[in-house]
Structures are given as structure tokens and as C-alpha cells.
Amino acid sequence: MTNYKTALLGAALVACTAHVAPAMAQDQLNLPNFTYRTGPFATSGIPLANGQLDYLTMLNERDGGLNGVKLNGEECETGYNTEKGVECYEKFKANTLVIQPWSTGITLQVLPKANVDKVPVFAAGYGFSAMQDGQTFQWAFNPPSSYWDGASILLNTIADGNLDNLKGKKVALLHLDHPYGKEPIPLLEEYAKKHGFTLLPIPVGLKEMQNQSAQWLQIRREKPDFVLMWGWGAMNGGALTEAAKTGYPMNQFLGIWWSGHDADLKLVGDKGKGYRAVSFSFPNSQSKSMQDIKKLVVDAGKSKIDAASGEFDTVFYQRGVILSAIMVEAASAAQKNFNAKTLNAEQFRWGLQNVKFDQARLTELGLDGMVVPFSTSCQNHTGHGGGWIIEWDGAKFVKASDEIKQADRATIDALAAVKAKEYADANQPWATQTCQ
């Protein structure tokens, strides 16, 4: 009797757990997203997630999806927690075209798995810089520019185009003490050696993001000529308020694209005037796509956007739009090439390798001036579009110049090749591809 009932109960339990597998429909294009609308990085995460989702919603509303196939941008909340990242990856991997980890830490974890499970990882503007090597990282993509591209552009900017100008100077790197923040260090070290400037990495722990007095005390003591920032979430606001408080000259303070967030600069307002960041995207609220989003999604009440705060016009919201647009472009390229409506991960990967975002195509899509033109290929998974230098004018970001800055390819490509090989060797057996 006992055993009979327990067995029954056990069977029920097994039946339950066996079916705990979230299902996504097959007859749509699944472009799920890992988001963090909660936690210390939510200030950065929310506008990006909103932008990404709203572009897909707009296409579904306006065109009924992509060539008649609905786009599904389901979200999985990670809170920037790598543990939740694994769970989200497991949840999506069976039936998705792409994984968007949205954290260098989660990227580190899913990258080796994705290479085995054959799922494209789309880490736009983040992740490993060495991911540019498409032959080694056949399933990973980080267009339009990598962190090393950003670091090189920032250095070129402070050196007025000639890195030898930095000789004898001191450049501080204020970075999040996390895989993300450490990413530019190998490249910057190499430049420091070659061009004779001092690199001073100043890590900011996850617990010290809001209170960086120790780091800024160090900056005051060491008096670096320039401070470069690799910050994210609450760290950006913390650093900018400290810089404003200690009176560090803003025109010597520059950030990577994730540190160029309107909401963070609004905290310091006028005092942040002159702060610059490199960015591969720029808001253009008048473009056709943005107007359509406004009409069909935001005004129709289908967006999670905080319209009152002016989020619509910010760099991050519109960058989210761009990132979704890159994926949709990849999907559309793949649809055309394979003459299919719905796609599988392998076909979508081909699409990501064949994104051609030139000026004409951007105009056609209604994304004028919102992203640097770039194109990916089998060998080149980043595209290296470069970036604009954007500057805070006290109320919003403006382009410091219309020129799109390009990174120093020779040094970066050489370093990327070395690091990609190191990575593949450490993860044997590692499947690679050969490009024609």
C-alpha cells in the first residue's frame, strides 16, 4: 500500500519535472534576450532591453514580422547574475536562433557551451574582443566594434591621432573589477609598452560601485593625464559624481560605449560637460524606424519605456533598437540566401556572417546615422565599424565630430589572433571553421 502510493507520487513528480522545459513556438523567429531589469545594473539594462524589444514589436505591428514570420523577443531576467545566465541559456538553447548573454561573465560561460550546442552567441559591442576571429569563434559574434577597437579609438583620441604623443604620460583605466572591465587591459598594456606611457588600472569592485571615494582618492594622488572608464550600471553614475565632486577635468575623462549613458550623465548635468565616450551608435529620433516605433509601439502603449523621462531619445534606448536591427538584418539575409521563411540556428549563423550594413541599406531600413556602417564575413565576426566620439553638452550627448574613428587594426588583429588561439587551445577539442 505504502509503496504503491509513494511510487505513484514519485511518478507524478517525475512527470512534472520532466516537462519543465519551456517551449517556444517553431513557426516564428526566436530572438530571445537575457535582460536585467532588476539589480545594480538595471539603469543600463532597462533602456537597452526596451529598445531591443520595441524594434521587434514595431516590425511585428508594421510588417507582420519579417517576411510574414513573427519575431519573438522573449526575455529572460538574469539580474547580471551569471548563475541565472546558465539557467536562461539552458531554457532557450534548444529552440532559439541566438543567445544574447548581455554580460561578459555570462558570455564566458556560454561561449564554450554554444560551440558544442551550435547556437550563435550575439554579444554586440561586448564579450571577448578575440571573438572577431570568425574561424576560431565560429558561433560567436560581437559587431559592430569590439572593446579593443574602442580602447584603440579612445587612445587615439587622447593622443590626437599619434600615440607617441602619450610618451611619459599617465593613463588611468577606471574599470569594473569583473571580466568585462578587464577586457581592454592586454591591449592597453601592449600600447603602453610600445609608446612609453604609464598604464594605471584602477579596479572598482562590485561592492564599491556606488562609493568610489578610494579610487578617486588614488586618482587625485596619482594625477593621471587621462582617465578611461570601463563602467557599467551603477558604476558609471558613481564615477561621474565622484569626478564632478573632486573636480577632475571632464575633458580628460573618457568612457567606452557602455559608459556613455544619458541617465548617468544627467546625475551630474552641467558639471559633466566635456565628458566624452566612444560610441558605435547614435540616437536619431527623426529616422523612419524610430518614428514608426514611436507611433506603433510607444504611443500605442505597447512599450515598457519610461516615456516621461525622455528615455526615447537616449543613446542606450536607440542602441537597443540598433542591436535588434542587426539581428533582423542577419535573419533577412539568411531568409534570402536559403529561400526559407523560418530559420534554424545554423542558417541564422550564416546570416550573422553576412550582415551588410552600408549607408544605402541603413537608409532603406530607416536607420540613418544611428550606427556606424559595417559588414561581417566568415573571417570577421566583428565588422569593425569603428565609432563616433560623442560628448556630453550638459543636457544630452552630441557628436564631437562627424568623423567615424577607426581602430589600429595591425596591433589588435595580431593580439586577437594570439588570444583566439590561446582560447581554442585551452578548450580542446574546440571546433573551428575554415573560410574561403
Add this chain to the structure above:
Amino acid sequence: MLYRTAGQFKTSYAADHALFPVKQDAWLLMIILFVAFVVFPLTASEFTINALLVPVLIYSLAALGLNILTGYAGQLSLGTGAFMGVGAYACYKLITIFPEMNIVIAIALSGFFSAAVGVAFGLPSLRIKGFYLAIATLAAQFFLVWLFEKWAWLYNYAASGAIQVPNIEMFGFTVAGPGASPVTKYYFVLIVVTLITWLAINITRGRIGRMWKSVRDMDIAAELVGINLMRAKLSAFAVSSYIVGVSGALFVFLWRGAAEPNLFDIPLSFRVLFIAIIGGLGSILGNYLGAILIVALPVIIGTLPAFFGLSISSSTVEHMIVGATIILFLIIEPHGLARFWQIIREKLIMWPFPH
């Protein structure tokens, strides 16, 4: 009736003190083991194994380690996450320095590193008790995580500051790393956890366990009856940290695949402590029940809204329901889920004639 003990006669002291004096308990365990070893691997989806079964087992093991220290020996510790980290980093260094080393041996050895660190940080327990000791272990927590961040040798000077698990083979099977199949990893974890649980049950109900319990209940009295306090407390720290270290190595090598230092920060310690407290301090079974509640339930609940076709954000549901459940359980049974099960079991034995 369901749990009829009538007719189960004991004719010797040994039989009376057996692990399962009631036959039904043994049967229940057999069924659970059968489900875990045979039914789950055959039926569970990859998601179930990777997001539910493996983490529940690993967290149970970590909670078991903490429970030996806090539940059995009465020494409160807030450094579990860091001790897990010691195990993980030790295993990583062993595997990278000696690539030929068998992963089982590496994991078993890495436990000794965390045991040594645990004993070192357990030394203050000889002089201080309770909350003061908790603060001392908290210092271990902060110090060790700081060390994982700053000591680049630990992560082989990787630019990202994180450790990554390579593909590791054992007898021709890939057991760890991205290339390993989920079922292989599950079996690996399950066997390690089963073995350590079996050891822990026998340690805690034997001479050493009784020594720990007497120290927990009243250390002066324990000293008066001739128990060496130093040996009792430090052995509890050693055994506990060993198990926690092994669970840390499993945590990174058989589940996560990569880890950065702040993974082992205080939230992890608290999570394991919650599992131990909600499961029931001073019990072995409680760790499993606690881990199911804290680790598995949020994942299951997270998938429910989609299952029923609701468009509520699953993270909202998760936080609300899980929070409410934890409070509910603490109100109904402050001594943890293990005690809850004990009451149910007693009622079942009496049923249908309660007195």
C-alpha cells in the same frame, strides 16, 4: 497504516540502532535512489538536468557541509561561499598544473585545501562563540574573495580574471567541460553527493557526531565529561570545509563551467545558509529539502506562467511566490522542512488512531 511499524520486532541492540529501524524508511530511500539513478536520467530533459537536478544536488552538498558545522557542532559560519571558492580554485589549479590528473582525485584533493583553510579560520572558534564567531568567518569570506581577485596566479593570469573549465576526460568519457553530456555530469555529481551523504550520515550518528552535538548543546558540560573542545570544534571545521570545498569544485567544474571571483561572494554564503536553515539545522535530509525549495522552486515557478499561457513576467512571480513560501514554511515549522517531514511521518505511523 501507511507507515505500520507493528510486527517489526528488534531482537538485538544492533538492529534497534540500525540506520532504518522502520522498514518503510528504507523502502522510501530505495525508491528515491531508484528515481535519482534510473528514472531521472532516462526521462528528464536537458534543461531539467542542467537547471534543476545538478544545482539542487550541488547546493545540497554545500548545505550539508555547512550543516555539519552549524547544525551539528553549533558553530555559526558565514564563510561558506568563500570555502566553496577555495575548493573550486584548488581544483582548477590542480587540473591545470597536472592535466593528466583524474578529475575525481582532483576534486577529492581540492577538498583538503578548503579543509585546511577552514581549520585556519576556525581557530578563533576556540575562544569566541555565536555571533562573534560569525563575524570571524565573515572576515574569511571577505579576505578570500579579495584573494581570488588579486592573486593572479590562482586564475593563471587570465585577462578576464575568471577561471574556465577545459574538457576533462575520464576513462574515455568527457565528464566535465563544455563537451560533456548533461547525463554524464549528472551521474558524476549524483555519485559524489550520494557517497558523501552516506559518509556524513554515519559520521554524524557515530562517536564524532555525538561529540559535536554535545559541544553544540553545552560546551562546558561537554568539556567536563571529557570531550576535547579543540579537537571537536576543529574537526567540525575540517569535515565541514572539506565537504563545502568538494561542493565548490563540483559547482564550477560540473555545473557552471566558468567562474569569476565575485561568484563566491557573500550572497552565495547566505544562499547556502538559507538552505540549511529552511531545510532544518542538524539534519541531513533537510539540506535536500531546503535546496529543492530554494534552488529548484524558483526555476519551476519561473516556467509556470508560460506553461499556462500567462504573460506575467516570471521574475515577479518568482520573487513573490518564493518569498511567500519561505515565510510560510518558517511560520508553520520554524525548525525547518526536515522537522516538518518528521511530524508527517509520526502522524502517518499513528494514523488512523491518533491518541
